[in-house]
Amino acid sequence: MNRGVEIQHLKKNFVLTRWSGFRRKVSEIPAVDDITLSIPQGESVALIGPNGAGKSTTIKMLTGILHPTAGDVTVLGFVPWRERRKLAYHVGAVFGQRSQLWYHLPPGDTFELLARVYNIPRSEFVRTRDQLIDRFVLGPFLDVPVRKLSLGQRMRAEVAASLLHRPKILFLDEPTIGLDVIARQELRDLIREWNRERGVTVFLTSHDAGDIEHVAERVIVINCGRVVLDDRVNAVRRQYLGSKVLRVQFQEQPSDFSMPGLRIIQRSGYELKLEVDSTVTPVSAVIGAILRAAPIADIAVEDPPLEEVIARIYTSTSQTGGSS
Amino acid sequence: MNANAITKYTWISYTAIRSNLAYLGEVLSRTTFMAVILYTFMRLWTVVYSGTGTQRLGGLTLQQMIWYVMLTESMVLSSVRVSSEIDEDVRTGRIAVQLLRPLSFSMSRLAQVLGERTVRFIVNIFIGSVVATLLVGPISISFTSIAMLLLVLPLAFVLDFLGYFGIGLCAFWLESTTGFVLIYSRLTMLLGGMLLPMEVFPQGLQTIARWLPFAGIIYGPARVFVSPDEAMLMHIMATQAIGLVCFGATVWMVQRMAITRIQSNGG
Amino acid sequence: MWRAFKNYLQLVGAYARINLNAQLEYRGAFISEAVAMFINDGFWVAFWVMFFSRFPVVEGWSRNDVLMLWAVTAAGFGIAYAVMGNALHLAGVIVNGQLDLWLLHPREVLSHLLLGRTVATAWGDAAFGYLVYLIFVRPDLAHIVLFILMTLSTALVFVGFGVMSASLTFYIGNGTMLAEQWRFAMISFATYPEALFTGVVKTLLFTMIPAGFVSYVPVHALRELSLWYAAAAVLGAVVITAAGVAVFYIGLRRYESGNLISMNG
Numbered sequence: 001m002n003r004g005v006e007i008q009h010l011k012k013n014f015v016l017t018r019w020s021g022f023r024r025k026v027s028e029i030p031a032v033d034d035i036t037l038s039i040p041q042g043e044s045v046a047l048i049g050p051n052g053a054g055k056s057t058t059i060k061m062l063t064g065i066l067h068p069t070a071g072d073v074t075v076l077g078f079v080p081w082r083e084r085r086k087l088a089y090h091v092g093a094v095f096g097q098r099s100q101l102w103y104h105l106p107p108g109d110t111f112e113l114l115a116r117v118y119n120i121p122r123s124e125f126v127r128t129r130d131q132l133i134d135r136f137v138l139g140p141f142l143d144v145p146v147r148k149l150s151l152g153q154r155m156r157a158e159v160a161a162s163l164l165h166r167p168k169i170l171f172l173d174e175p176t177i178g179l180d181v182i183a184r185q186e187l188r189d190l191i192r193e194w195n196r197e198r199g200v201t202v203f204l205t206s207h208d209a210g211d212i213e214h215v216a217e218r219v220i221v222i223n224c225g226r227v228v229l230d231d232r233v234n235a236v237r238r239q240y241l242g243s244k245v246l247r248v249q250f251q252e253q254p255s256d257f258s259m260p261g262l263r264i265i266q267r268s269g270y271e272l273k274l275e276v277d278s279t280v281t282p283v284s285a286v287i288g289a290i291l292r293a294a295p296i297a298d299i300a301v302e303d304p305p306l307e308e309v310i311a312r313i314y315t316s317t318s319q320t321g322g323s324s
Numbered sequence: 325m326n327a328n329a330i331t332k333y334t335w336i337s338y339t340a341i342r343s344n345l346a347y348l349g350e351v352l353s354r355t356t357f358m359a360v361i362l363y364t365f366m367r368l369w370t371v372v373y374s375g376t377g378t379q380r381l382g383g384l385t386l387q388q389m390i391w392y393v394m395l396t397e398s399m400v401l402s403s404v405r406v407s408s409e410i411d412e413d414v415r416t417g418r419i420a421v422q423l424l425r426p427l428s429f430s431m432s433r434l435a436q437v438l439g440e441r442t443v444r445f446i447v448n449i450f451i452g453s454v455v456a457t458l459l460v461g462p463i464s465i466s467f468t469s470i471a472m473l474l475l476v477l478p479l480a481f482v483l484d485f486l487g488y489f490g491i492g493l494c495a496f497w498l499e500s501t502t503g504f505v506l507i508y509s510r511l512t513m514l515l516g517g518m519l520l521p522m523e524v525f526p527q528g529l530q531t532i533a534r535w536l537p538f539a540g541i542i543y544g545p546a547r548v549f550v551s552p553d554e555a556m557l558m559h560i561m562a563t564q565a566i567g568l569v570c571f572g573a574t575v576w577m578v579q580r581m582a583i584t585r586i587q588s589n590g591g
Numbered sequence: 592m593w594r595a596f597k598n599y600l601q602l603v604g605a606y607a608r609i610n611l612n613a614q615l616e617y618r619g620a621f622i623s624e625a626v627a628m629f630i631n632d633g634f635w636v637a638f639w640v641m642f643f644s645r646f647p648v649v650e651g652w653s654r655n656d657v658l659m660l661w662a663v664t665a666a667g668f669g670i671a672y673a674v675m676g677n678a679l680h681l682a683g684v685i686v687n688g689q690l691d692l693w694l695l696h697p698r699e700v701l702s703h704l705l706l707g708r709t710v711a712t713a714w715g716d717a718a719f720g721y722l723v724y725l726i727f728v729r730p731d732l733a734h735i736v737l738f739i740l741m742t743l744s745t746a747l748v749f750v751g752f753g754v755m756s757a758s759l760t761f762y763i764g765n766g767t768m769l770a771e772q773w774r775f776a777m778i779s780f781a782t783y784p785e786a787l788f789t790g791v792v793k794t795l796l797f798t799m800i801p802a803g804f805v806s807y808v809p810v811h812a813l814r815e816l817s818l819w820y821a822a823a824a825v826l827g828a829v830v831i832t833a834a835g836v837a838v839f840y841i842g843l844r845r846y847e848s849g850n851l852i853s854m855n856g
Binding site: 118 | 598601602605606609612613616617689691692694695696697698699703847848849
């Protein structure tokens with residue numbers, strides 16, 4: 001029996017009151033407009049979509065913070081808004097912007113508090129805590145006040161804190177925002193480990209394509225309150241995440257080069273911005289051609305902005321009439 | 325005027341009110357404050373007056389007593405605590421530049437403070453007068469009472485300024501001036517007769533308090549207004565003059581020490 | 592039932608420990624804030640000492656009676672906001688969306704979130720209240736025990752009152768200024784002799800502005816060592832808190848239906 005997350009025809013309308021002069025106008029804004037999903041226990045899901053698409057609203061309803069207008073949800077067999085406290089024992093959450101750690105104290109102090117809040121028996125708490133300290137490498141700064149930690153250290157401690165009570169589901173909202181490359185990779189590895197090896201269901205919202213590729217098995221794209229795409233990451237990668245954006249600063253006028261799968265986005269002076277479809281031509285080949293075209297001052301390889309990818313997904317799926 | 329025009333103008337004034345809501349909030353809190361304090365003191369003094377069976381205590385009638393408290397509260401509430409600004413200037417080092425020309429610096433600060441303070445004082449008086457009138461009726465105002473008030477008010481403001489200014493300068497030597505400010509302000513209120521006129525002080529304390537600068541700041545203006553009296557006026561002005569000399573000299577000395585410290589420490 | 596209460600007390604202990612640790616990280620600031628409140632309260636004691644040296648009795652109230660009003664009020668205020676500091680900052684918690692974080696925990700949301708903070712100055716008030724009582728009134732053991740009970744009752748009034756006034760934020764937006772005025776009025780009236788107020792005002796002081804349950808009833812209990820008055824004080828505190836809690840949870844229902852603060856995403 002699937003005791004993961006079951007969502008059936010979930011709807012949420014917000015009532016907006018506007019004043020024009022002395023007259024009051026009440027309108028209903030659909031934030032979530034009929035979502036049906038089934039996520040088995042142990043899956044790792046990336047929830048993506050533009051701002052205002054309905055992601056946070058959906059997550060709030062899954063955690064019991066918000067009541068839906070219509071529809072049914074069960075999470076681990078609980079109805080979130082009716083059994084919020086019982087469900088909370090099995091849910092962990094990390095919101096990138098809001099910290100659970102007490103700012104002026106070492107992370108260890110917050111861990112002790114959480115043990116009390118979640119009624120974790122002492123021996124079990126010590127075991128889990130030491131395990132987390134070991135795997136997340138928190139030892140060196142366990143006694144350092146959070147305010148003195150780097151962002152990477154803080155996020156590791158933050159995620160560890162959310163796992164202290166051994167939750168079965170973990171919600172992560174933009175966990176890698178602001179992190180440097182190494183810290184980001186470390187965090188992704190840890191989240192993936194907890195998902196693959198310990199069976200924790202992971203819900204990840206992120207604007208970073210790298211997060212999605214390295215952590216999630218399944219991608220759900222939400223736009224305008226509806227599910228626009230629901231597929232394996234591999235499939236999506238092949239179709240939509242295969243492009244990279246190259247920004248090159250030449251030192252002199254480059255000779256012409258063109259290859260299949262290349263599209264020039266912008267050109268100004270000695271600067272060139274182009275898009276590479278890596279499924280057609282590997283990025284390394286393109287870079288080789290660029291280097292042969294002229295000496296360069298600077299080159300950067302980036303993922304295309306997620307908004308663009310989503311827009312592309314949306315337009316292509318609306319053209320094909322539904323998720324692929 | 326048709327209905328549309330009326331709606332429009334009402335809407336404009338409504339918007340204007342809403343945009344001043346923050347300021348209104350301040351006025352509201354001032355009003356609540358005054359109302360609560362003056363009401364409780366009216367009840368207190370009513371009971372005391374009828375209990376002792378007199379019309380006057382310390383020469384003041386009940387009505388004068390309440391207007392007295394209104395004025396002293398207005399005075400205290402309108403106080404501008406420059407000490408925190410000066411404290412910060414000291415810690416950031418800005419003061420070094422300012423103290424290069426100490427006299428003009430103090431003067432310009434004073435001018436600034438006087439302006440702000442006068443406005444606050446007027447607002448407090450206005451609100452307080454309305455509340456006091458509602459509670460005990462209007463007090464008799466004469467040319468004399470207003471003149472006397474206007475005579476002692478300027479120096480009262482200046483003395484108050486000097487006190488907090490001097491404390492602010494102590495930031496050179498103290499880790500934090502906030503504690504000092506707090507003690508000083510409470511001492512001012514207590515010895516300056518904010519809630520009790522000096523006539524009602526215990527005898528020994530009264531003799532001392534009458535000649536402290538605080539009397540010139542808080543007690544003085546309120547007293548000469550509610551019960552104008554030439555002898556009292558002379559006394560207050562004498563107190564203020566003494567206070568000015570004492571405070572002025574102290575601040576001058578402290579400034580000198582500060583300048584020396586800047587010059588020896590390099591700012 | 593008892594187990595749940597014991598569990599809650601352990602939670603209170605854990606939060607008291609972590610709150611105090613957080614304050615002690617900045618020891619100097621904490622102590623100076625507490626001392627500042629001490630001085631502030633001290634001014635009023637000095638005032639009343641001066642006043643009563645001139646007018647020894649006011650409508651049956653003597654100096655020690657008024658000082659008892661102060662002691663109970665200050666101590667109750669101090670205990671309330673030292674342990675449940677968020678009762679003073681609840682409006683901010685609601686407006687800043689921090690409520691969501693508290694809702695993610697497996698605990699009764701209000702009784703949990705109130706513990707999340709301590710107010711440094713409150714510790715000064717609490718110390719002051721107890722010191723004034725011990726020094727000026729010189730009580731015997733029975734009175735001390737009753738005093739402790741009464742300060743806890745008053746603390747409950749302050750918590751309930753804080754919750755009620757802050758919960759208005761669910762309905763009218765940030766009502767912090769209004770709540771502060773209301774609280775100021777309540778504390779002011781609580782520190783003047785009850786005998787000063789009659790008629791409509793007196794009724795007001797036992798209902799809308801419950802200064803009566805902050806200090807008048809507790810001081811009656813202490814003056815006469817009366818368990819009846821003590822019970823009345825506690826009953827009043829419980830009613831006020833129940834009202835506050837009710838207003839909060841009704842407001843929370845509105846919050847959970849999302850028709851309040853605009854949501855992102």
